[in-house]
Amino acid sequence: MTTTLHMCRYCDGLITDPGDAVRIAYEDGMSGPGRIVWAHREHAHLVTPDPRPLALLARIRARRTGHPGS
Numbered sequence: 001m002t003t004t005l006h007m008c009r010y011c012d013g014l015i016t017d018p019g020d021a022v023r024i025a026y027e028d029g030m031s032g033p034g035r036i037v038w039a040h041r042e043h044a045h046l047v048t049p050d051p052r053p054l055a056l057l058a059r060i061r062a063r064r065t066g067h068p069g070s
């Protein structure tokens with residue numbers, strides 16, 4: 001049995017349950033085949049058509065580190 005794990009575009013988390021993975025987009029590869037963009041079922045509607053990965057990542061990292069005093 002082969003299970004391919006996907007990363008959620010919205011929360012950057014691993015989608016461990018295949019039934020919880022939703023295909024939201026397809027990205028062309030720079031070289032070679034493109035790849036499917038996945039998201040958790042409950043996060044799929046939160047991903048905008050024009051995501052800003054860098055801004056999103058920065059926001060997520062800021063939230064995870066949770067620096068006090070900000």
Ligand SMILES: [Zn+2]
Nearest residue numbers: 008011040043
């Ligand atoms: Zn998610």
